[in-house]
Amino acid sequence: MTTQLHEPDNLVKFLDGSVANYPDRPLFGTKNAQGVYEWISYAQVGRRVNNLRAGLAGLGVGRDDAVGIIANNRLEWAVGAFASFGLGDRGRLDKDGFLHITGRINEQFKLENGKFVFPASLEEDICLVPFVENAMIFGEGKEYTVCLVVPDPLALEKYAAENNLPADTEELIQTQEIRDRISRAITESLRGKYGSYEIPKKFIYITENFSLENGTLTQTMKVKRRIVLERYRKEIEALYTR
Incomplete structure (x- = not known):
């Protein structure tokens, strides 16, 4: 049996689409010292992922390089994973230092x-x-x-x-x-x-x-x-x- 994949067909596209469609919805919650969950939105996670991805790219990490993430179950692990998955994107930094994705390397x-x-x-x-x-x-x-x-x-x-x-x-x-x-x-x-x-x-x-x-x-x-x-x-x- 043949399984046909439809868009989004990978985790990078899945996150990009979710950030675009649900920017203000809560995505990850972290329990604080009082035991209360503090939530951050899809848009906030998307910005953290893009910033870390830019940092990794600046260090010379690119497509097909091996990236190891050692961490317990926490927000930073998810951000690091998504940032690593998306290496190979093409983007630009604006005057405030924010990364804007302008295309995928595989679209070139x-x-x-x-x-x-x-x-x-x-x-x-x-x-x-x-x-x-x-x-x-x-x-x-x-x-x-x-x-x-x-x-x-x-x-x-x-x-x-x-x-x-x-x-x-x-x-x-x-x-x-x-x-x-x-x-x-x-x-x-x-x-x-x-x-x-x-x-x-x-x-x-x-x-x-x-x-x-x-x-x-x-x-x-x-x-x-x-x-x-x-x-x-x-x-x-x-x-x-x-």
């Missing part, structure tokens, strides 16, 4: 020239561009990256009304003017922040957003990259033959 891909691309941070920045609701970067083993773009229908409708263009989103996104406008905005927003090899050279525009209903999102609202890639493989491959 290598271009034909041998350079690595971390798609998650690119996608986050692309989604900040006006007219863009969602985006996904591809390019593994290719000469350059390409981008699948889901335009923001409300922004498109507003632009159409202001410029006497067709109000239908499906029709509007087929116009070269709109595609060129969004493509230029994406490229300009990434220039100077990312290497030229990371910035997508070509774009695909679709109107169906990623969702639980169409099977492209996990229960924790993360995009299923492999599913999206398979669904639009022909269109993506076509970009490299034009």
Whole structure:
């Protein structure tokens, strides 16, 4: 019998999803000297895990290294375990010294020239561009990256009304003017922040957003990259033959 695993399929993703969905709920309780339990929330545990993970990474501990945790049944053991499980994540420290996870190392891909691309941070920045609701970067083993773009229908409708263009989103996104406008905005927003090899050279525009209903999102609202890639493989491959 074959058992199929669904997201979240590991403890790191399980904790990440729980922190995102239940930040204020109590997670661990520790009995104080008076015998009363003091509780800390999912969000507090998540911050401790991220901070310890950053510290371990700063010491040079990485993916596949052995980490031994010797402790009795206590909060610090759980924090240490989750921090160790997640080593190999990609992140950044803000000006206050807090760690922000920007992607998973196992989500990176290598271009034909041998350079690595971390798609998650690119996608986050692309989604900040006006007219863009969602985006996904591809390019593994290719000469350059390409981008699948889901335009923001409300922004498109507003632009159409202001410029006497067709109000239908499906029709509007087929116009070269709109595609060129969004493509230029994406490229300009990434220039100077990312290497030229990371910035997508070509774009695909679709109107169906990623969702639980169409099977492209996990229960924790993360995009299923492999599913999206398979669904639009022909269109993506076509970009490299034009």
